[in-house]
Amino acid sequence: MAEPDRPAAPEWMSDAPPARGRLTCDVEIRSAVAKDFGHVVRRMPDAALRPESAEDVAALVTFAAQRGLPVAARGRGHSTAGQAQVEGGVVIDMSTLDAIRDVGPGFVDVDAGASWRSVVEATLPHGLTPPVLTDYLGLSVGGTLSVGGIGGAAHQHGMQTDNVLELDVVTGDGALRTCSASRESSLFHAVLGGLGQCGVITRARLRLVPAPDRARCYKLFHPTVRSLTRDQRRLLADGRFPYLEGQVKAGEGGWRPMLEAVAFLSEDDLPRDSDLVGDLAHDQATLEIEDVAYLDFLDRMAPGEEYLRSTGEWFHPHPWWNAFLPDSTVDDVVEEVLSGLSVEDLGPSGVILLYPTSRRRMSTPLVRMPDEPVVFLFAILRTAPLDDPTALVAMLRSNRALYERVRAAGGTRYPVASVPFDRDDWARHFGAAWPGFVAAKDRYDPHRVLAPGQGIF
Ligand SMILES: Cc1cc2nc3c(=O)[nH]c(=O)nc-3n(C[C@H](O)[C@H](O)[C@H](O)COP(=O)(O)OP(=O)(O)OC[C@H]3O[C@@H](n4cnc5c(N)ncnc54)[C@H](O)[C@@H]3O)c2cc1C
Structure with missing residues (x-):
């Protein structure tokens, strides 16, 4: 069925390359790629390509470049702010190219x-x-x-x-x-x-x-954020755990910082718990330990996804906020942010992540991070109520304010986040890498057709 304000097939369609994969104007298929996990932004493309080969992608992009037609690759659509969407133009649904x-x-x-x-x-x-x-x-x-x-x-x-x-x-x-x-x-x-x-x-x-065959997962509740980050720094430095994360959970008496550490196990090398966590500052009475198969550990979000799909929350707006903070300011910023944040601000099924990583291991020039040896991921993964645009707008405004606080503290945005951003923000975000990025855009996408949903160029 044609939408009232958009013809069923755009006039350029008759000249489009004979894609071996399917180039379609089907409203249902276009609608499916006009949204993402965020449910914050919705942009309707003129068509969607379901490629069967890299050559299908190349033929479509060649055509789009000649026409100045915007094109976005869509992986699995888990962006939160329309990053893989395009108004008019074509979305390339990469899920069909999955061998x-x-x-x-x-x-x-x-x-x-x-x-x-x-x-x-x-x-x-x-x-x-x-x-x-x-x-x-x-x-x-x-x-x-x-x-x-x-x-x-x-x-x-x-x-x-x-x-x-x-x-x-x-x-x-x-x-x-x-x-x-x-x-x-x-x-x-x-x-x-x-x-x-x-x-x-x-x-x-x-x-x-x-x-590894198996994973032993430890959850260690800490009295304060500073106690959590102190132990996390220590574990990062001594390399005791191959997997290290952390969350701040909502509890009856307020926020509960929780360290998550995982040891990978093989039959001939079973660690003693006391050797791994005996010297840490968590509340011993609440220690949780679980052994699981490695794949179950990796896919640990699957049952949660199934549950949230069944309650419908998976389809609520998700104005997620993600940032990287330098070690030197993380404690002050996180404490300040948490003191102004309520469980309601997080929304049902919201999650707060807080964990460190080593800057030394990071070498991708365009992944922008604070310039300190230890950097923390701080993420407030919010869920907004359905059909309440006022609440959603408030969360997006709050995301922008949080971003500015983080930036003033030497932090950067992880660009998967829903934070209103303009070109100056992007230039500041990329910093020393910005001129090279602009030159690469000129060289590799001279007609400026790729991924307009990021709002960079
Ligand atoms: C439930 C959930 C959990 C997450 N957990 C993590 C996590 O633990 N760690 C983490 O780092 N991130 C995490 N993310 C964020 C996630 O990594 C990003 O949102 C990622 O971009 C989503 O991948 P996607 O395949 O859905 O991409 P899409 O949302 O489809 O696309 C994202 C961007 O990448 C571009 N793109 C997609 N495919 C291609 C391609 N083949 N070539 C070029 N460009 C392409 C799109 O145009 C768009 O700009 C999580 C997100 C969700 C919803």
């Missing part, structure tokens, strides 16, 4: 639309795993490589973008190129963490490391 091509010694070759869940399911039978995984495995490889991809193992292995060996990329002129740290390195570094601005990743070769 796991090859698992070799120390690497896996995957199409960029593959989810991280399908990546680990393919590598684990070979005894291998990507070294760093996001907390949620339903994200696409291309989607997280476009932003960074952080998780509890990043303090030892860097971001997901730091563990990429090679990429195939369709640049904004429609050319399909292969790049790596030693081949077309300027393209490689413009695409990793490049927010989709310089090319569409169609294939990635990812580094793998030996996978």
